[in-house]
Amino acid sequence: MTRRLISSGSTFEEQIGYSRAVVDGEWVFVAGTTGFDYAAMTIVDDVVGQAEQCLKNIAAALEQAGSSMADVVRVTYLLPDSADFEACWPVLRKYLGNVRPAATMMSVGLADKRMKIEIEVTARKQPGKPVSS
Numbered sequence: 001m002t003r004r005l006i007s008s009g010s011t012f013e014e015q016i017g018y019s020r021a022v023v024d025g026e027w028v029f030v031a032g033t034t035g036f037d038y039a040a041m042t043i044v045d046d047v048v049g050q051a052e053q054c055l056k057n058i059a060a061a062l063e064q065a066g067s068s069m070a071d072v073v074r075v076t077y078l079l080p081d082s083a084d085f086e087a088c089w090p091v092l093r094k095y096l097g098n099v100r101p102a103a104t105m106m107s108v109g110l111a112d113k114r115m116k117i118e119i120e121v122t123a124r125k126q127p128g129k130p131v132s133s
Contacts, residue, residue, distance in 0.1 A: 006064045008057060010038040021061040028065040028123040032078060033057045034115045047079075047116040051088040054119040055095040062123055071123040072101045078118040082107040088117060 006021035007013055013020060021030040035050025036043045038057060044050060059069050075096065079085055085105055101121070110118055 004065070006061050008033075008038045008061060010036065011041060012036075020057075021065050023065045023125070026125045026127070028062060028067045028071070028125060030058050030061050030121045030123070032076075032118040032120040033061070034110070034112075034118050043114050045114070047084040048087050048091055050116050051091045051119070054117060055091065058119060058121055059095070062121075065123075065125070067123045067125045069095050069123075070099055071125060072096060072099050072121045073124050074122040075101045075103045076120045077103065077105040078108050078110065078120070079105065079116065080108065080110055081116070084116055 004023040005019040006023065008020040010020065012018075018031055020033070021028055033054050034043070034057075035053040036057075037053060044053070055069075062068050062071065077085065077088075077092075082105070110116075
């Protein structure tokens with residue numbers, strides 16, 4: 001399988017020069033994804049709402065890549081305020097609780113002050129699962 005680039009349609013991808021996800025063989029690498037609704041380019045102020053939108057954005061990228069949240073093997077959570085992390089746990093558990101990927105949380109600065117969380121995942125595609133066009 002050749003390398004394939006996945007886009008969410010976010011203006012950030014073109015402006016900065018990256019892909020939402022890259023499929024390389026059986027692996028899917030999803031870029032750090034924020035809580036923006038990329039169709040409207042809007043973001044809610046609430047960290048829990050942003051976490052939910054991050055995971056919806058990631059799920060959509062994985063689907064385009066022929067993968068799913070069930071295939072996630074690694075997740076990294078990035079938050080400017082580590083005190084916000086616990087409030088996100090129910091949403092994270094909703095999407096990844098059955099999968100239980102290896103995980104890391106880091107407190108870091110993000111590119112835009114409105115961003116309260118960014119999530120990055122790596123998934124391993126199931127053999128024979130097609131990549132959508």
